Amino acid sequence: MADSIFRKLRDGGEEGELxxxxxxEETVASPFALDVxxxxxxxxxxxxxxxxxxxxxxxxxxxxxxxSFYLQFLKQKGIFVSSSSKWIRVLDCxxxxxxxxxxxxxxxxxxxxxxxxxxKCVSDLKRLFSSIIEAGREMVGDGKTRFSVAIDSVNELLxxxxxxxxxxLLTDLRSHAQVSSLFWSLNTDLHQExxxxxxxxxxxxxxxxxxxxxxxxxxxxxxxxxxxxxxxFGKGQFHIRFKLRKGRVRVMSEExxxxxxxxxxxxxxxxxxxxxxxxxxIPKVHFNLQLSEKERVEKEKVVLPFEHQDHGKSTEIYDxxxxxxxxxxxxxxxxxxxxxxxxxxxxxxxxxxxxxDSDDEHPDSDEDPDDDLDI
Amino acid sequence: MAAPNVxxxxxxxxxxxxxxxxxxxxxxxxxxxxxxxxxxxRDLDRILGGGYPLGSLVMxxxxxxxxxxxxxxxxxxxxxxxxxxxxxxASPSKDPRGFLGTLPNPGSSKEDKPTAPDLDQGxxxxxxxxxxxYMENQKSSIDDxxxxxxxxxxxxxxxxxxxxxxxxxxxxxxxxxxxxxxxATFLSKFPRLNSSNIASIGRIAIQSFCSPLCEYxxxxxxxxxxxxxxxxxxxxxxxxxxxxxxxxxxSPSSSTRLQHMADTLLSIKAIPDGDKELEKLLTGYKDINGxxxxxxxxxxxxxxxxxxxxxxxxxSLKKRRFLALECLNQAPVDGSSGTSYGTSGSxxxxxxxGALDF
Numbered sequence: 001m002a003d004s005i006f007r008k009l010r011d012g013g014e015e016g017e018l019x020x021x022x023x024x025e026e027t028v029a030s031p032f033a034l035d036v037x038x039x040x041x042x043x044x045x046x047x048x049x050x051x052x053x054x055x056x057x058x059x060x061x062x063x064x065x066x067x068s069f070y071l072q073f074l075k076q077k078g079i080f081v082s083s084s085s086k087w088i089r090v091l092d093c094x095x096x097x098x099x100x101x102x103x104x105x106x107x108x109x110x111x112x113x114x115x116x117x118x119x120k121c122v123s124d125l126k127r128l129f130s131s132i133i134e135a136g137r138e139m140v141g142d143g144k145t146r147f148s149v150a151i152d153s154v155n156e157l158l159x160x161x162x163x164x165x166x167x168x169l170l171t172d173l174r175s176h177a178q179v180s181s182l183f184w185s186l187n188t189d190l191h192q193e194x195x196x197x198x199x200x201x202x203x204x205x206x207x208x209x210x211x212x213x214x215x216x217x218x219x220x221x222x223x224x225x226x227x228x229x230x231x232x233f234g235k236g237q238f239h240i241r242f243k244l245r246k247g248r249v250r251v252m253s254e255e256x257x258x259x260x261x262x263x264x265x266x267x268x269x270x271x272x273x274x275x276x277x278x279x280x281x282i283p284k285v286h287f288n289l290q291l292s293e294k295e296r297v298e299k300e301k302v303v304l305p306f307e308h309q310d311h312g313k314s315t316e317i318y319d320x321x322x323x324x325x326x327x328x329x330x331x332x333x334x335x336x337x338x339x340x341x342x343x344x345x346x347x348x349x350x351x352x353x354x355x356x357d358s359d360d361e362h363p364d365s366d367e368d369p370d371d372d373l374d375i
Numbered sequence: 376m377a378a379p380n381v382x383x384x385x386x387x388x389x390x391x392x393x394x395x396x397x398x399x400x401x402x403x404x405x406x407x408x409x410x411x412x413x414x415x416x417r418d419l420d421r422i423l424g425g426g427y428p429l430g431s432l433v434m435x436x437x438x439x440x441x442x443x444x445x446x447x448x449x450x451x452x453x454x455x456x457x458x459x460x461x462x463x464x465a466s467p468s469k470d471p472r473g474f475l476g477t478l479p480n481p482g483s484s485k486e487d488k489p490t491a492p493d494l495d496q497g498x499x500x501x502x503x504x505x506x507x508x509y510m511e512n513q514k515s516s517i518d519d520x521x522x523x524x525x526x527x528x529x530x531x532x533x534x535x536x537x538x539x540x541x542x543x544x545x546x547x548x549x550x551x552x553x554x555x556x557x558x559a560t561f562l563s564k565f566p567r568l569n570s571s572n573i574a575s576i577g578r579i580a581i582q583s584f585c586s587p588l589c590e591y592x593x594x595x596x597x598x599x600x601x602x603x604x605x606x607x608x609x610x611x612x613x614x615x616x617x618x619x620x621x622x623x624x625x626s627p628s629s630s631t632r633l634q635h636m637a638d639t640l641l642s643i644k645a646i647p648d649g650d651k652e653l654e655k656l657l658t659g660y661k662d663i664n665g666x667x668x669x670x671x672x673x674x675x676x677x678x679x680x681x682x683x684x685x686x687x688x689x690x691s692l693k694k695r696r697f698l699a700l701e702c703l704n705q706a707p708v709d710g711s712s713g714t715s716y717g718t719s720g721s722x723x724x725x726x727x728x729g730a731l732d733f
Contacts (some may be wrong), residue, residue, distance in 0.1 A: 194626065237525060
């Protein structure tokens with residue numbers, strides 16, 4: 001399932017549509033969004049290098065780790081980045097986000113002169129936006145070729161700017177014609193629920209990491225819980241929600257496992273963990289009231305009580321009990337004026353004996369009791 | 376002194392079909408002195424008892440995962456343009472005029488509706504009661520009140536050109552004063568002087584009111600007072616406003632307050648794709664795009680509430696073009712599966728076998 005996210009990011013969006021965007025959510029109990037980002041980064045990089053991706057370049061905006069961390073990670077995965085690499089650019093917002101260090105040449109740093117750009121003044125989001133687009137254009141040019149953008153984590157962005165500005169930046173990136181896909185990560189425990197909801201609102205895919213056992217915060221005496229949490233720390237569930245075009249939501253789940261080499265995904269082992277949300281969706285569902293052909297034919301055959309009045313002849317009343325094996329039901333002829341007892345058998349052993357009230361007159365007579373009402 | 380008032384029965388007709396002012400198409404008289412305008416979706420008109428009453432505020436709670444609230448807005452706006460009602464549209468995008476290109480065109484729905492029984496011939500509907508001679512035929516729906524919209528065809532130029540359409544972008548200013556001024560000037564053109572003489576009516580559509588892109592989205596008290604002001608202006612005008620908002624963008628108390636301010640409250644819910652349980656439970660699962668829930672229906676000049684036949688309807692596209700809202704139909708439960716969902720309190724109980732015994 002994590003593959004499907006990677007494929008969506010790799011393929012990008014259609015012309016004229018907003019680029020697909022992924023939010024990776026982690027919690028304090030399962031802080032592995034970085035591993036997921038690195039996994040996606042490695043896969044995207046290899047597909048860009050192999051030419052299989054719609055985008056031809058990648059802009060990585062780093063907030064929570066230094067650029068060298070990522071370059072080393074990519075080297076571990078077998079992807080070598082040198083200063084002459086044309087497919088990746090790194091915007092370094094980790095080293096000096098607020099511009100506290102005075103540097104003689106503020107634009108450029110260390111080796112890879114065009115590879116890594118130092119970005120100060122993170123709180124000015126318009127400048128950040130233009131730097132990202134500039135870095136992208138450096139790689140792919142100004143035409144129709146597209147590039148992907150990966151934002152390390154938006155926790156730091158939200159620290160320096162307000163929610164509307166951050167979502168404005170992300171939406172502007174999504175609507176830029178040259179951005180083919182975009183992803184970022186977020187720790188939901190650090191922010192209000194409104195913020196998390198807002199970021200989910202503007203993204204098309206949402207992935208969240210959950211530990212196996214719920215975090216036992218506040219339980220002082222639960223040593224066993226602590227042991228379990230510690231034991232299961234690197235493992236948990238990975239849930240993904242895709243927003244489809246028709247307006248439906250595709251939900252997928254997997255298990256993840258983090259070790260030295262990175263994060264691994266495997267299908268769900270136990271089925272009970274998938275919660276059926278259907279019960280909450282449908283409060284009260286009616287039966288289908290349409291008739292099939294067979295039912296319609298049967299319905300035609302039924303003689304309704306007042307329909308035979310004008311005919312002047314007796315008819316047998318069809319009460320639909322032909323399906324029962326015992327045909328004990330008697331439709332007594334209407335012309336007999338004797339005491340009539342209808343014996344109805346329900347076919348299950350019980351018997352109902354019914355004595356009609358007004359047996360001295362014809363049943364279903366034409367007398368209308370309302371006729372003597374004078375309105 | 377009393378004028379002779381001859382009544383044949385104690386029932387008074389709920390719906391009269393003639394519009395009060397012949398020069399304004401698209402109006403229908405409702406009960407208790409209200410006037411309805413069409414929602415743009417015939418099924419929704421029927422569910423709400425006629426349409427949206429003039430002077431009401433309709434709020435739609437969006438689901439961030441589904442775009443169906445846009446369909447409700449689109450049909451509302453298209454219906455207004457087809458009936459030549461002035462329109463004010465506000466949205467959190469840089470170019471709101473672009474949305475007008477996605478409005479649907481009235482479709483010529485020549486297909487038969489097999490569900491509606493044909494009452495003109497007396498034999499097809501058989502009634503087993505003595506008073507069948509008092510049954511009257513219902514008139515067929517009038518075409519100038521509501522239309523069926525073809526969601527795949529864009530609105531024709533004749534409906535867009537030269538019509539009074541005002542578009543406002545909610546991103547333009549950091550607070551709501553601009554939007555408020557636009558609404559105030561727009562609504563001042565449709566004052567409600569006396570109920571029998573309606574000069575003109577207007578429609579307001581506000582999309583994604585609390586979107587996180589708007590700069591005022593963290594000022595919740597400003598948003599609440601804007602809606603309160605809009606509602607009070609609507610009460611003295613001949614207009615209807617429809618406002619969609621995502622409730623998860625607000626704090627729970629503000630969201631509840633906004634919901635209470637609505638006269639008609641609807642909400643959209645996305646459905647999961649490829650869900651085996653739902654597929655077993657509902658017929659027509661493949662066509663359903665989402666659910667529409669009716670929480671509140673506007674009632675003006677009366678204290679009697681409307682109790683709709685169902686609270687949840689499925690939204691689907693008939694023939695991939697026409698929006699339809701239907702009651703949810705449960706698929707026949709086969710004997711092997713013991714439990715059935717959604718049987719809370721309803722008479723269907725726990726149906727164990729296929730034969731239905733009533």
